[in-house]
Amino acid sequence: MRLSLMQKTIQKRTLKTRAKLIAASEEVIAKGGYEALRVEEVVQAAGVAKGTFFAHFRDKDALMEILIGEKLNACLTQAEGHGTPKTVPDLIEALEPVHQFMTSERYVFDLIIRYSGAAAVAEIGPIAYCFERYFRLVEAWMQTVDTRTDITPELLAEGVQAFAIQSMSLKYCALHSAQSFSDRLETYLKAWLTPAA
Amino acid sequence: MRLSLMQKTIQKRTLKTRAKLIAASEEVIAKGGYEALRVEEVVQAAGVAKGTFFAHFRDKDALMEILIGEKLNACLTQAEGHGTPKTVPDLIEALEPVHQFMTSERYVFDLIIRYSGAAAVAEIGPIAYCFERYFRLVEAWMQTVDTRTDITPELLAEGVQAFAIQSMSLKYCALHSAQSFSDRLETYLKAWLTPAA
DNA sequence: ATGCTAAAATGACCGCGGTCAATAATAAAT
DNA sequence: ATTTATTATTGACCGCGGTCATTTTAGCAT
Numbered sequence: 307m308r309l310s311l312m313q314k315t316i317q318k319r320t321l322k323t324r325a326k327l328i329a330a331s332e333e334v335i336a337k338g339g340y341e342a343l344r345v346e347e348v349v350q351a352a353g354v355a356k357g358t359f360f361a362h363f364r365d366k367d368a369l370m371e372i373l374i375g376e377k378l379n380a381c382l383t384q385a386e387g388h389g390t391p392k393t394v395p396d397l398i399e400a401l402e403p404v405h406q407f408m409t410s411e412r413y414v415f416d417l418i419i420r421y422s423g424a425a426a427v428a429e430i431g432p433i434a435y436c437f438e439r440y441f442r443l444v445e446a447w448m449q450t451v452d453t454r455t456d457i458t459p460e461l462l463a464e465g466v467q468a469f470a471i472q473s474m475s476l477k478y479c480a481l482h483s484a485q486s487f488s489d490r491l492e493t494y495l496k497a498w499l500t501p502a503a
Numbered sequence: 504m505r506l507s508l509m510q511k512t513i514q515k516r517t518l519k520t521r522a523k524l525i526a527a528s529e530e531v532i533a534k535g536g537y538e539a540l541r542v543e544e545v546v547q548a549a550g551v552a553k554g555t556f557f558a559h560f561r562d563k564d565a566l567m568e569i570l571i572g573e574k575l576n577a578c579l580t581q582a583e584g585h586g587t588p589k590t591v592p593d594l595i596e597a598l599e600p601v602h603q604f605m606t607s608e609r610y611v612f613d614l615i616i617r618y619s620g621a622a623a624v625a626e627i628g629p630i631a632y633c634f635e636r637y638f639r640l641v642e643a644w645m646q647t648v649d650t651r652t653d654i655t656p657e658l659l660a661e662g663v664q665a666f667a668i669q670s671m672s673l674k675y676c677a678l679h680s681a682q683s684f685s686d687r688l689e690t691y692l693k694a695w696l697t698p699a700a
Numbered sequence: 701a702t703g704c705t706a707a708a709a710t711g712a713c714c715g716c717g718g719t720c721a722a723t724a725a726t727a728a729a730t
Numbered sequence: 731a732t733t734t735a736t737t738a739t740t741g742a743c744c745g746c747g748g749t750c751a752t753t754t755t756a757g758c759a760t
Contacts, residue, residue, distance in 0.1 A: 317726055317737060345717065355740045360718060416617055423676025430678065438678065456699035461690065464669065468691075472665035479620025481627065481635065493658065494665075501698035502653035514707060514756055542747065552710045557748060 324362050326352040331369060340370065341413035371421055374414060375432025381407045382439050390450045394495045397444075397451060398488055401470070404440065405487070409474050419471070441467055453499040462499065469494035521559050523549040528566060537567065538610035568618055571611060572629025578604045579636050587647045591692045594641075594648060595685055598667070601637065602684070606671050616668070638664055650696040659696065666691035 330351035334343050345366055349356050363369045381403040388400040409415055417433075424434040444466045448459035473491040476482040485493070527548035531540050542563055546556050560566045578600040585597040606612055614630075621631040641663045645656035670688040673679040682690070 314737070315727075319726080320738070323738080344715090346715090356717090357719080357741065358739055361738065366717065419616060419672075420613055423672060424678045425675070427677040434676070434678070454698060454700045457694045461694055465666070465691070465694070468665045468669035469662070471669070472661065475616075475620060478622070479631070480624040481621045481631070494662070497654045497658055497662070498695065501651060501700075503651045503698075512707075512757080516756075517708070520708080541745090543745090553747090554711065554749080555709055558708065563747065 320362075323352075323354060323358060326354065327359060327362055327369075328372070331373060335373065339413075340374070340411050340417075343370075367417065367421070370417055371432050374417060375436055377407055378404065378418070378433065378436040379439070382436060382443065386443060390447055392451060394451070394492055394499060397447065397466075397495065398491055400447075401444075402488075405470060405474060405491075409477055409487070412478060415474060415478070437467070451499065454501060465498045466495060469498060517559075520549075520551060520555060523551065524556060524559055524566075525569070528570060532570065536610075537571070537608055537614075540567075564614065564618070567614055568629050571614060572633055574604055575601065575615070575630065575633040576636070579633060579640065583640060587644055589648060591648070591689055591696060594644065594663075594692065595688055597644075598641075599685075602667060602671060602688075606674055606684070609675060612671060612675070634664070648696065651698060662695050663692060666695060 327348065330348050331343065333351060334347055343366075345359055346356065348369075349359050359369075363372075384403045385400050391397040391400045407414070408418055421431055421433040422437045424430040430438075441463050445459045445463035448462045448466075453462060470491060473487050473494065476490060477487050482490075524545060527545050528540065530548060531544050540563075542556055543553065545566075546553050556566075560569075581600045582597050588594040588597045604611070605615055618628055618630040619634045621627040627635075638660050642656050642660035645659045645663075650659060667688060670684055670691065673687060674684050679687075
């Protein structure tokens with residue numbers, strides 16, 4: 307007999323259904339992008355009922371967090387493989403895949419920003435995890451790039467993140483479309499990492 | 504007879520209906536906050552049909568932009584009245600009403616971020632306008648605060664904005680709740696405005 | 701006053717995310 | 731193999747934002 311405090315056993319079919327849902331979602335997204343995804347379309351493609359979807363994911367955003375988080379992680383892995391950058395342009399180039407994906411769709415950018423923070427320490431979501439990973443990566447790089455030394459690498463990295471987000475935001479702002487994303491970020495980071503006065 | 508190219512005349516009742524809708528919205532928000540606002544509740548309180556709402560506002564977000572933009576403008580006016588700040592803590596104090604309102608509700612913060620950029624130069628929305636105003640205000644202050652001089656006040660102001668947003672974001676992140684909003688922003692701004700190396 | 705036309709208001713309707721009581725399938729115990 | 735307790739699935743249903751063909755009203759011309 308099972309003890310009352312035992313954790314609920316997960317049936318094999320649960321994993322299969324979940325995999326079907328994820329696969330169907332990726333199919334739908336490959337066809338029309340993230341924004342156009344409809345839960346009804348996903349469950350139809352997966353061959354399950356609508357209620358099943360919400361038994362596997364808290365809501366539509368939770369699925370998006372997983373899918374976008376996966377992609378983001380792949381981009382971060384790619385960035386890590388770039389080799390430690392030595393200059394600001396090099397740093398920007400190394401992070402390019404990440405920034406590229408984050409601004410691939412307005413919907414994606416907004417969702418990432420919305421879930422970039424962990425609502426509770428206990429349950430850090432996929433995207434919050436990616437932000438932490440981005441931060442740690444840049445922090446490590448800060449010791450190889452030739453920067454100012456009056457503040458900690460941690461603070462330097464937080465600043466890089468802040469300026470990267472600012473630059474991405476301005477990509478969607480018609481008032482500041484004179485400069486390209488890379489140029490703007492370069493201006494910011496030079497001023498942040500190597501101040502002259 | 505009216506000419507075909509004449510602009511459509513606006514009837515008096517249009518203004519009255521719009522005013523009723525705005526007033527009803529403010530009432531509803533005063534009761535339960537921005538997030539809990541339901542269009543159905545607003546139109547019921549205003550005594551009009553649902554379709555009327557959407558004849559006056561493109562969508563629910565458009566109404567929110569107007570209402571939140573109004574509040575933001577009031578906060579900015581208050582900030583302007585504070586007198587030109589001379590130190591970083593003073594700068595933070597001067598901007599406090601603005602930051603306070605922006606983080607009064609998670610829903611409000613997300614909406615502000617989402618509409619902070621003007622989608623098209625032609626149609627700059629209320630919130631994008633406030634961002635521009637915030638930026639100009641800080642830019643002007645940059646000439647009185649004792650800062651580094653190697654970069655333009657414009658760039659300095661953009662950085663202040665970026666760090667303010669970063670600090671507000673982290674307010675909603677349980678992983679970084681050790682520091683308070685003001686302390687974190689102060690750390691950022693000191694490093695940004697008065698680098699030591 | 702009356703007729704006419706453009707503007708404004710209406711509410712039934714739709715799309716889509718999300719819920720939940722009922723039902724089916726699974727795995728363990730006998 | 732049968733029973734039983736638990737987990738997974740189902741689909742009718744709801745809430746709420748948004749649409750649009752139809753109706754009502756305002757304002758001008760006669």
